[in-house]
Amino acid sequence: MLSQVQQTYPQPIAYAYASIHRARSQAEKLDQILRCxxxxxxxxxxxxxxxxxxxxxxxxxxxxxxxxxxxxxAFGHFLSVIQAISNLATPHPLQIQFSLCFQKKKALQKVN
Incomplete structure (x- = not known):
């Protein structure tokens, strides 16, 4: 799986993913997961x-x-932008992909 990620994912994501596999302790692994x-x-x-x-x-x-x-x-700022753009009522090139990723979040918001 690691070699597949390194060959097909964008470099910043592949590098962060590989760092998880290089982690030696559980604490270091958790830190690298959060970084990824x-x-x-x-x-x-x-x-x-x-x-x-x-x-x-x-x-x-x-x-x-x-x-x-x-x-x-911070992390939340980036996530908020993704969520806001995913929920827009105007078409954009990645609208379908982003709306599918955050479909569950939309459903949860309607329930609450």
């Missing part, structure tokens, strides 16, 4: 922003999470 999650979230956030920027309806305003995306950014 953050790297993956940042990469997905970049894809979400690019997809939103490529939307056909350029008059549709950016979501609040994107307009406030500045300063000291």
């Amino acid at each position: 999650a953050e790297v993956t979230t940042r990469y997905l956030c970049a894809l979400a922003i690019a997809s939103f920027a490529a939307r056909e309806n350029t008059t549709f305003p950016p979501p609040d999470a994107l307009t406030k995306f500045q300063g000291n950014l």
Whole structure:
């Protein structure tokens, strides 16, 4: 699995994933898992922003999470941008993929 990830995944994600396999202790492994999650979230956030920027309806305003995306950014900021762009009512190139990824979250929000 490691070699498949290294050959097919984007370099930042593949590197972070490989770091999990190189970890020697459970604490180090947990730290690397969290790092890999953050790297993956940042990469997905970049894809979400690019997809939103490529939307056909350029008059549709950016979501609040994107307009406030500045300063000291943490894991939650990147995740909020992904979620906000996933829930937009305007078409963009990766809309289907992102809406499928966050479909369960939408369903949970409707229940609450």
